[in-house]
Amino acid sequence: MPSAALISVASWLPEARLTNADLEQLVDTSDEWIRSRTGIAERRIAAPGDATSDLAARAGAIALDRAGVQPADVDLLIVATSTPDMVFPSTACLAQAKMGLTCPAYDLNAACTGFIYAIEMATAMIESGRARTIMVIGADVLSSIVDYTDRSTCILFGDGAGAVVLQASEEPGVLSVHLGADGTGADLLYVPAGGSAAPVTPENLAAGDTYLKMNGNEVFKFAVRAIPGVTKQALADSGLTTDDVDWLVPHQANQRITDTVAQRLGIAHERVVCRIEDIGNTSAASIPIALDSLYRDGRLRAGNILALVGFGAGLTYGAAIVRWTRED
Ligand SMILES: CC(C)(COP(=O)(O)OP(=O)(O)OC[C@H]1O[C@@H](n2cnc3c(N)ncnc32)[C@H](O)[C@@H]1OP(=O)(O)O)[C@@H](O)C(=O)NCCC(=O)NCCS
Known part of the structure; x- marks a missing residue:
């Protein structure tokens, strides 16, 4: 039975930063409170018009390049997200088109555990021989569902995307x-x-x-x-x-x-x-x-x-x- 190895990893973060000082202007909070209770100093916020699939596709393209894999050789794309671009089509289908992939693509929602759930799905597909090369992306634009008047939540969340390419391997990868x-x-x-x-x-x-x-x-x-x-x-x-x-x-x-x-x-x-x-x-x-x-x-x-x-x-x-x- 082949193992599933992670052959590349990549990430993509928006440029715009939302600092604790910025949040002090929005809600009744302080840099000291946020740092001491959470360890957070700043977050990245997606540019207007950038959706989850845009962040996902940018991280995915870098992961593909680092893996040295051609788009046509990806057998499956799984995007873990709880902030999809829209109810349907899936963010995975939108990201698939943006990356020039041609494989089946679907979303998986297990919220912040989504990436681990997707790794399990990808590993099972590779170990069973149903796929050889799979891209898994975790991507979220949490700023689209955060209430910036609620100090107990708005201090925590940011936007970003990370991607890995898994491939069948003789060497043990996902154990x-x-x-x-x-x-x-x-x-x-x-x-x-x-x-x-x-x-x-x-x-x-x-x-x-x-x-x-x-x-x-x-x-x-x-x-x-x-x-x-x-x-x-x-x-x-x-x-x-x-x-x-x-x-x-x-x-x-x-x-x-x-x-x-x-x-x-x-x-x-x-x-x-x-x-x-x-x-x-x-x-x-x-x-x-x-x-x-x-x-x-x-x-x-x-x-x-x-x-x-x-x-x-x-x-x-x-x-x-x-x-x-x-x-x-
Ligand atoms: C949200 C979190 C930072 C709050 O920290 P906490 O130490 O538990 O603080 P509490 O909720 O007990 O609130 C303590 C006080 O700080 C206040 N407070 C809450 N947010 C505040 C903020 N941003 N700035 C200042 N004060 C704040 C509360 O109103 C409360 O005041 P009170 O004592 O007068 O009622 C913390 O509970 C946490 O990180 N939980 C996990 C959340 C998480 O990880 N979610 C994602 C999972 S994937």
Whole structure:
């Protein structure tokens, strides 16, 4: 059975920055409060007219180039997003056209865990022999559903995209993936209106129900409870322990969540990839963006064991244990 190796990674971030000082002008908050409670200093915001598929296609094009793969050779495109361009067609179809791909393409919504869920889908397709080369993109324009009058949420989120190309390989790549979901926590992080449960009306629009709502304390508790367990489970599935992890690449939601998770796993700070300070929470994009930082910094070595871990609305959570195989 072939393994699924990550043969490239890339990311794309908008130019515009929304700093804590900017947010001080919008809501009753302070740079000190935001930094100390979240670790965030600034976020990137998509340019007017740029949709999720635009960010996705730009990250995907770089990943394709780094992989040395021709568009015609991609067998499947999965875009993980919870801020699609529109209800349909899928953001994946729109990004597929922008990248000149010709393969099947679909969206996957597991919120901030979407990238890990998509890695599981891609790995299963490659291991079963149904596909040889798959592109997975995590992309979100959270600014399109953030209420910039709500200080408890608008400080957290930013826009961005990250992409990987997976390919069938004789060398072990994705070693194991463990996923979880608990729909009883759906109301802890959600967008009340705009779906079939509550189509947009003048009333719910005026009430701000088309914006993201969150119970921050409960989401925080869920994350620090669920993530250590699912990471250990995924490691155990590969016969590994936390001692084997060269890099923990967590979903970048809050520096305090990352620190607590790393401490509970017994993984030293130097082995944890932190990118939240300058980009905030970019949802499904955050893990591949962090992984790309590690790659571009030259810190990623062939043979390194990565624990990619995510959590988010759903509630969803998941961990992928990956052996990095690229030599440069
Ligand atoms: C949102 C979050 C930063 C809030 O931090 P917290 O330490 O839990 O703060 P609390 O919600 O308990 O609020 C504490 C106080 O700060 C206030 N506060 C909230 N946001 C504030 C802001 N931006 N600036 C200043 N004060 C703020 C609250 O109103 C509250 O005031 P009160 O004590 O007078 O009622 C934190 O809960 C969090 O990050 N949770 C996880 C969210 C997450 O990761 N979501 C995405 C998952 S994918």
